[in-house]
Amino acid sequence: MGSEDRGCCDKCAKMFIMVINIIIILIGGAILAAGLYWQLNETGFYKEIFNHDIFNIPIVSIVVGALLLLVGICGFFGACCEVMFLLKVYMGFLILIMLVEIILAVGCVAMKSEVEEYATNKTYEFIGYYGDEAKDEADIIKKTVDAIQENFECCGVTGPDDWPNYNAAYKSETAPERTVPDSCCKDPDSAGCGSAKTISANENIYKIGCKVSMINFVENNLLYVGIVSGVIVILQMALLLESSAYTSLLTREEHYLRYAVQARY
Template identity: 30%
Template sequence: MAMTDGCSNCLKYTFGFVNLVILICGGVLLGVGITALVGDSAQLNELLDTNLYTGVAIVITVAGGLIVLISFLGCCGAFQESKCLLGTFFCLVLILFIVVGAGAIAGFVMGSDSILEQIKTGLQKSMNDYNEKDSVQQSWNFLQENFECCGVDGPSDWARVLGPNNVPRSCCIKDSEGNPGACGADSNSYDDGCVEKLEDFVKGNSKLFGAIAIAVAVFLLLSMIVACVIMKSIF
């Protein structure tokens, strides 16, 4: 015997609402992950002595894409009252719940002191390749121009690479027209070191990754519960 109309409609609309929220969250996760992988900030990974940033971005991107597809599958199963579709949905969501949970943990771990120390070590090592690798040079220039910083702890760090009082042009403070002027380690260059600015950036993104992943995990759990109720109500 099928579900009564009132109960059936209530469960379907509840399930549909939960899956709509999951779909939206999945889209946000997908967007954040893709931006982290291919956006301008992706080249910062060239300067870091860790692959965790890229790893978390990949997990978030894959999870976001799967969430969008699976939420659609769940809605089809509920409105068709198909145990097969709902059972498949439940299993896939359970796997996603674990993956998203791992993404949330990794996102918060990325902002831990040990990871931030690796960031500083990576920046210090990459400075030695500034004159040797174009990719490193471009990444340092991007970092210093966009974060308005210079060196690891300050402009004087460039002395061992470029010579006394010399800094990359990307360290120079821009004029009113947005063009960098002439500068040195002790004149007209950004005073702040990039490690502090980059740590703030990574912490902010790790919290964003973690918060979105936790929100999705909660709604995935609710979706699994409602899916179980619907399956038990179908005879």
Template identity: 30%
Template sequence: MGFCVESARVMLIIFNFIFWLSGVALLGVGIWFLADKNIVSYLEVVNHNVPNAYINYAAYILIAFGALIFLIGFLGCCGAIRRSKCLIGFYLFFLVIIFAGELAAGIIVAIYRTEIEHSVDKELSNSIKMEYTFANESAITKSWDTVQVELKCCGGKGPDDYMNSKFTNMSGIIIPISCCVLSDTNNMVAKDKSQCMNKVPEYYHEEGCKKKLIEWVKSHSVILIGVGCGLAGLQIIGFIFGICLCRSFKYEEK
């Protein structure tokens, strides 16, 4: 029985080391989603005037639980080293809490993936026509420029979204430079501005951003779901080791 107890303790300590590493990964993914310039721009465009920015909420949950995992992993190690049923009990309780939070984050992202396809058409066109400006001062204008340059697209449904828009009425330009094929992306220099403004196919982006944004949201939500599922699997293993260790303590006391 002593061998079983020691084996359970060692396995739980090894697991918690892996658990700490998964916490770093979870924290990193959450921070990446909120700090990366391109991702922030994509989310600004997609979430503009949408009351429930689900991917943002899911990222905040990932950051919170990633930080909490450090504390829970330490608690599990202490419980295993000190042979404390009380600490192991708290450890198991918090594992269940974290699991529930990750499940909630997964549901939020799954809902978001469905809802984005219903709301994106109207919101993208509205933000282009009403919010995109010639002065390039607003956050939504800068975000749209980043999206159009990085995804090589123009407008929501297409370049025609700029017809009779606030941008066109103010500037007299039919599409912004970010819709053009660029020779210098850092300084927003078009390959051939006159050809772009005449909508010569090889000099501007003919495809709208809707499809590419939806594909981007889906691919990145898969990352969130994958990280959450992987961590959930680790937590189930940790829960089993914790239960086994508690039972080993019980038999050892007899």
């Protein structure tokens, strides 16, 4: 029994595994490239804030991207070249990834308050370092904080009052011409933005803190995260079943060919 004698379902299973793993390879490559960019980039997409021993976005992205690349390569070439060893390694990776996903899901729930507290304290620390050339020689902290405030349309951690409270350069008595950075402003080019006006009277600055803004962003996108997670789990189960069935088919073929050779001689 050769590959040309297989039914349509068996050929479709092989094609399904190959196509899905091409997608996995592309996704893994993209995540790996993003992780490397974050790690090498100055602001690293807020890596300075999330540079936690466990929750380190760039490193996690690099590891996940590399793992997905390895998994995709094993699955693609295992199915394409019909290599039993690669298919078994691929199935082992799928099971391992599913177990890791369960552990991460539980860990994220368990460590939510710890990570949130760490990020909050770290941001307060960076507000104090903002604009201090001795502690931020390359302006990495300044660029990171500015990027967060501009992208999430927020100011400070809990609100704009954090700036005069945590950074002496923005206290009215020491810096009468400035109370918040320009990145807090809705329109940075307008006259008087971040000036000596009291924060409550300044309508040109964001009044919402970045902590609330970022939490709202996550909560508003939880539905999409849930949908994507559900699709990924279903695909993983389908891949595991298809790979198991395809491996069983190759095993039967191998036994059949071995029996045919023995019968001939």
